[in-house]
Amino acid sequence: MTGAEWTIVALSLKVSIVAVLVTMPIAYGLAWLIARRRFPGRMLLDALVHLPLVLPPVVTGWLLLILLGRNGAIGKWLHDVLDITLVFNWTGAAVAAGVMALPLMVRAMRLSIEAVDRRLVGAARTLGASPFHAFLTITLPLSLPGIAAGAMLGFARSLGEFGATITFAANIAGETRTLPLAIYTGLQVPGSEGAVARLAVIAIVLSLGALLASEWLVRRSQGARAHVL
Amino acid sequence: MSYEIAPLETASFEIDLDMSVDDHTFALEFGSNAKLTALVGPSGVGKTSTLNAIAGLLRPRSGRIAVAGRVLFDSAAGVDQPPEQRRAGYVFQDARLFPHKRVAANLDYGEKLAPDSARFITRSEVVELLEIEHLLDRQPPTLSGGEARRVAIARALLSAPRFLLLDEPLASLDESRAETLLTLIERLRDELDLPMLLVSHSTAEVERLAGRVVAMAPPGRS
Numbered sequence: 001m002t003g004a005e006w007t008i009v010a011l012s013l014k015v016s017i018v019a020v021l022v023t024m025p026i027a028y029g030l031a032w033l034i035a036r037r038r039f040p041g042r043m044l045l046d047a048l049v050h051l052p053l054v055l056p057p058v059v060t061g062w063l064l065l066i067l068l069g070r071n072g073a074i075g076k077w078l079h080d081v082l083d084i085t086l087v088f089n090w091t092g093a094a095v096a097a098g099v100m101a102l103p104l105m106v107r108a109m110r111l112s113i114e115a116v117d118r119r120l121v122g123a124a125r126t127l128g129a130s131p132f133h134a135f136l137t138i139t140l141p142l143s144l145p146g147i148a149a150g151a152m153l154g155f156a157r158s159l160g161e162f163g164a165t166i167t168f169a170a171n172i173a174g175e176t177r178t179l180p181l182a183i184y185t186g187l188q189v190p191g192s193e194g195a196v197a198r199l200a201v202i203a204i205v206l207s208l209g210a211l212l213a214s215e216w217l218v219r220r221s222q223g224a225r226a227h228v229l
Numbered sequence: 230m231s232y233e234i235a236p237l238e239t240a241s242f243e244i245d246l247d248m249s250v251d252d253h254t255f256a257l258e259f260g261s262n263a264k265l266t267a268l269v270g271p272s273g274v275g276k277t278s279t280l281n282a283i284a285g286l287l288r289p290r291s292g293r294i295a296v297a298g299r300v301l302f303d304s305a306a307g308v309d310q311p312p313e314q315r316r317a318g319y320v321f322q323d324a325r326l327f328p329h330k331r332v333a334a335n336l337d338y339g340e341k342l343a344p345d346s347a348r349f350i351t352r353s354e355v356v357e358l359l360e361i362e363h364l365l366d367r368q369p370p371t372l373s374g375g376e377a378r379r380v381a382i383a384r385a386l387l388s389a390p391r392f393l394l395l396d397e398p399l400a401s402l403d404e405s406r407a408e409t410l411l412t413l414i415e416r417l418r419d420e421l422d423l424p425m426l427l428v429s430h431s432t433a434e435v436e437r438l439a440g441r442v443v444a445m446a447p448p449g450r451s
Binding site (some may be wrong): 122128 | 281284285286311312313315316317318319321325327328329338339342343384385388
């Protein structure tokens with residue numbers, strides 16, 4: 001790979017990994033709420049979580065711009081009070097990727113939480129565990145395969161994120177130009193077919209790797225489920 | 230029926246329940262001062278739900294639950310202790326061992342959470358009593374039904390419970406294993422100072438073990 005290609009791949013990996021790591025605890029909390037709690041507004045929360053999956057990504061990016069842009073409802077406060085700017089830099093790309101990956105991560109984690117036998121939690125409680133201790137020692141470890149699978153799916157989704165990223169974080173070389181954006185940019189320039197092909201191959205290899213890893217983890221989690229029942 | 234075991238000074242179980250579980254409602258009221266009380270009745274009548282209510286895993290619509298003089302639930306007085314404060318040594322019919330922890334770690338679970346002052350039996354005593362030394366490194370899914378139940382009893386005892394709830398402890402065991410476990414439950418009854426409530430459908434088992442038998446019948450029939 002050339003130096004320019006390395007920059008693109010390294011940025012893509014950084015954006016995707018940060019997006020997944022930050023989104024993971026949020027996704028798990030939402031998955032747990034939806035799987036285990038019954039509260040008014042649960043259906044609405046479930047629908048909101050799934051919104052990035054069904055909306056055109058450009059619309060999600062535009063909504064992020066309205067909320068988190070420098071003059072946005074939350075973005076203005078972040079900029080003025082905390083001196084954090086999310087648009088037009090790599091953290092913005094990570095935010096866009098994280099939001100787009102959220103529904104997939106919540107789905108995978110929710111399935112694995114629902115597969116944990118609640119009666120085991122009851123058994124832990126009779127043995128003296130508080131609800132939180134029972135969660136940490138029973139629900140969390142038994143849903144670990146789903147967490148891992150969700151993380152891999154989220155990573156693959158983040159790696160391929162285009163619409164929300166280009167809308168919210170823009171297409172700035174070295175800052176927000178991840179693999180898909182670099183391929184798109186290459187396609188606009190005549191004579192760069194070779195460069196585009198190389199980037200496309202890199203994207204295929206990375207995505208395939210993430211997909212295979214998540215497939216493997218899902219298989220393992222199904223094995224673990226068979227043990228629980 | 231007559232028994233040589235002396236009754237306890239305070240009532241072991243004082244139960245007055247009005248339950249509603251999955252569209253099935255039933256009421257149950259009994260008091261017992263036997264060391265081991267048996268709850269018998271046809272399946273589906275609410276025996277396991279009663280154990281769950283006493284352990285704090287199911288909330289009755291109303292009523293009162295007191296064990297060894299301690300009130301665990303009283304809807305009129307607004308008492309409803311969470312399971313971890315009730316400290317039931319609950320041996321589930323399906324053992325309910327934690328599948329991701331070895332047998333030894335299953336035993337650790339309740340032992341680590343038990344207050345020191347409440348302990349009445351040591352780890353080595355429990356392991357010897359239930360003959361599970363050779364099982365300590367095993368994963369629960371690899372245990373037979375009888376082995377899993379012995380581990381479940383050991384796990385319950387090590388959590389320093391204030392009373393024991395045994396749900397069909399001899400079900401689906403072959404005759405010799407059932408006999409071994411029956412002898413063991415007799416020992417627990419005689420050697421430990423713990424009120425025990427046992428759910429069963431075997432009259433032979435009940436006649437041998439229980440100082441008091443409570444029969445549950447479906448509503449509408451006697």
